[in-house]
Amino acid sequence: MFMRNLTVVCAIALATSPLLAEDSGEEKATERTSATLPERLEETGERAPMEPPRSSAEEVGEIDVSSNAFGVGQPATEEQISAIDIDVMPDGQGLPEGSGTFADGKTAYDQACAACHGSDMEGVSELGAPALLGGRGTLADDSPVKTVESYWPYASTLYDYVHRAMPLQSPGSLSPDEVYAISAYILGRAGIISDDPDTTLDADSMAEIKMPNADGFVEDPRPDVGGNE
Amino acid sequence: MPNDEKFPASRYGPAERHMAESLVEIERQMLADPQQEDCDCKEGMFNGLTRRGLLAGGLALGGGALMSGRAAAEAPPGAVEYYVQPDPTKEQGRLILQDDGYGSRSQFESEVRWRYPTASIESSWSMTPLASGHGIITPSGLHFERHHAGIPTIDPRTHELILHGMVDTPMRFTMDDLKRLPAVSKIHFIECSGNGLTEWDEPTLKTVQGTHGLTSTSEWTGVRLSTLLEMAGVSDGAAWILAEGADAAVMTRSVPIDKAMDDAILAYAQNGEAIRPEQGYPLRLLLPGYEGNTHIKWLRRLEVSDKPFMTREETSKYTDLMPDGSARQFSLEMEAKSVITFPSGAMKLPRPGFYEVTGVAWSGRGKITKVEVSADGGKTWEEASLEGPVLPICHTRFRLPWKWTGEQAVLQSRATDDTGYVQPALSELVDVRGLNSVYHLNAIQSWHISEDGEVTNVHA
Numbered sequence: 001m002f003m004r005n006l007t008v009v010c011a012i013a014l015a016t017s018p019l020l021a022e023d024s025g026e027e028k029a030t031e032r033t034s035a036t037l038p039e040r041l042e043e044t045g046e047r048a049p050m051e052p053p054r055s056s057a058e059e060v061g062e063i064d065v066s067s068n069a070f071g072v073g074q075p076a077t078e079e080q081i082s083a084i085d086i087d088v089m090p091d092g093q094g095l096p097e098g099s100g101t102f103a104d105g106k107t108a109y110d111q112a113c114a115a116c117h118g119s120d121m122e123g124v125s126e127l128g129a130p131a132l133l134g135g136r137g138t139l140a141d142d143s144p145v146k147t148v149e150s151y152w153p154y155a156s157t158l159y160d161y162v163h164r165a166m167p168l169q170s171p172g173s174l175s176p177d178e179v180y181a182i183s184a185y186i187l188g189r190a191g192i193i194s195d196d197p198d199t200t201l202d203a204d205s206m207a208e209i210k211m212p213n214a215d216g217f218v219e220d221p222r223p224d225v226g227g228n229e
Numbered sequence: 230m231p232n233d234e235k236f237p238a239s240r241y242g243p244a245e246r247h248m249a250e251s252l253v254e255i256e257r258q259m260l261a262d263p264q265q266e267d268c269d270c271k272e273g274m275f276n277g278l279t280r281r282g283l284l285a286g287g288l289a290l291g292g293g294a295l296m297s298g299r300a301a302a303e304a305p306p307g308a309v310e311y312y313v314q315p316d317p318t319k320e321q322g323r324l325i326l327q328d329d330g331y332g333s334r335s336q337f338e339s340e341v342r343w344r345y346p347t348a349s350i351e352s353s354w355s356m357t358p359l360a361s362g363h364g365i366i367t368p369s370g371l372h373f374e375r376h377h378a379g380i381p382t383i384d385p386r387t388h389e390l391i392l393h394g395m396v397d398t399p400m401r402f403t404m405d406d407l408k409r410l411p412a413v414s415k416i417h418f419i420e421c422s423g424n425g426l427t428e429w430d431e432p433t434l435k436t437v438q439g440t441h442g443l444t445s446t447s448e449w450t451g452v453r454l455s456t457l458l459e460m461a462g463v464s465d466g467a468a469w470i471l472a473e474g475a476d477a478a479v480m481t482r483s484v485p486i487d488k489a490m491d492d493a494i495l496a497y498a499q500n501g502e503a504i505r506p507e508q509g510y511p512l513r514l515l516l517p518g519y520e521g522n523t524h525i526k527w528l529r530r531l532e533v534s535d536k537p538f539m540t541r542e543e544t545s546k547y548t549d550l551m552p553d554g555s556a557r558q559f560s561l562e563m564e565a566k567s568v569i570t571f572p573s574g575a576m577k578l579p580r581p582g583f584y585e586v587t588g589v590a591w592s593g594r595g596k597i598t599k600v601e602v603s604a605d606g607g608k609t610w611e612e613a614s615l616e617g618p619v620l621p622i623c624h625t626r627f628r629l630p631w632k633w634t635g636e637q638a639v640l641q642s643r644a645t646d647d648t649g650y651v652q653p654a655l656s657e658l659v660d661v662r663g664l665n666s667v668y669h670l671n672a673i674q675s676w677h678i679s680e681d682g683e684v685t686n687v688h689a
Contacts, residue, residue, distance in 0.1 A: 070409065165541075171478070
């Protein structure tokens, strides 16, 4: 009987909850953004226990349960993957179509980046924004200067990170063309590629870039110290 | 059912029965009034006690007990300031569930995480107050934090995890899906590899919270990553897996596939309840023994590859610059380390006499097998007792009775793990790694005790 009461309570909750009325814009305006307390069971007033988690496979019924022992999860479609598959690898894998010039990059940089990283990419330490240029040849010094120019081993990382997480106040807002252009401007100013205003970066040229510190990284040799018993 | 049957005199005293009956009555009234149950203020069975039900309940209970309600509050974070009775043996205490069904710590406890003063508030870290910690578990609300772009608020009903790349069947999982799979619970520490980064050159921060507070231990519950990888079918030649978070940094790290198959957990729970938002709610990657940055929070995507992805965090950050200008990359394991948490920096011992020296030791490679303590700056060592259970890749509590004579002393602890590795002196690390490697400082910590009992952070 408890189960039936619970079912009734839940059915009412489902029918009336705006959370589940997915397509109604009007109801979305009042959608809760926090959990409600567990429902009460009739008669005893106990709090209802958690609902057993539902398998998305069971709901959609698209999965071949015989090939999926747990009957849990669904195949991810190309479309679903590409919507969030944003990483870019050193060989250029993941770089999107598009291109941008050094000159366009200066415009975009001044607009989107200079406020934190400085108009000459010198960084603004009070903001915690690092310098992007300089420091070549300092990595073995007492005070090494680690920048995109002096330290970053792959140009792909610059594209990936700027596209992924910059600018700080509107991350992920730059178009591929803008990211190519900003990359061209930073790498041009760093003397890693030409600083001619027409210098253009795209997927192919990006993957060709050899960074000054590309060979500067070694495997972890630890344990390197610490007496061994 | 009449209440005298429900609360028979054989098992309930008169006062207990009176209270029980009153509570049933309050509940009945609240249940009978759908408006009340549906209103925005419905926070708990007895929230009515502070609103409408207060009247009914107060009358039913004769009023007195409810006087111990919430006082005007200047309570510490995580606490509620309640009326303090002059003599708690002479009046009823605060009623059960006045906290709406979720408890809080005492109003007389106030230890908090401390934010390291980074220039950027968005990318910052806060540290666990190890000095006041007990045992081996860190309270969830005091677990250290490291965020690169703030703490996202994520609705678990819409959060999904996609697993793709070099697999036979790319898969998509809801949180419900993950919770339907076989689960494991493991108690592990997580330590940021930047723990102690201020301490290479000279003693800088004063307290153990500042020098060591980027390590914390929780019980983590979730599904093994290997379970998902086996479901999707990993292709031949797969060597790395990218983990990506759903925060504004879209934080990414590459993880060796062997680690992913070995003991990685996709954790949705911490210390017996859902994982805290600042720890990655609703889902974080747990890589036992690996540096904290790799334990990607707010996990949304896993991509299998034959190569590492060379993300910003594993190239420009979290790499260890050596004196020759080369940098170590993928230095993932946290090596054995220990620290005395009592006595520790910025304390003052009130007088000579008996003190129990205590602290924590941990290793990303396995179990702690030994902790030695020195009171003379490392000239002589005495073995501390390890408090069980001693778990692999977990904080281990050590204790040693000590009599402070009132003379100057330098307290140190030195951990050994079950690989035979012995925690090194700072000078040994610096000899090999120089002063610019930033990460992975696991050296012996020294606390100087002055003749007047002041405890300070020193290099000895």
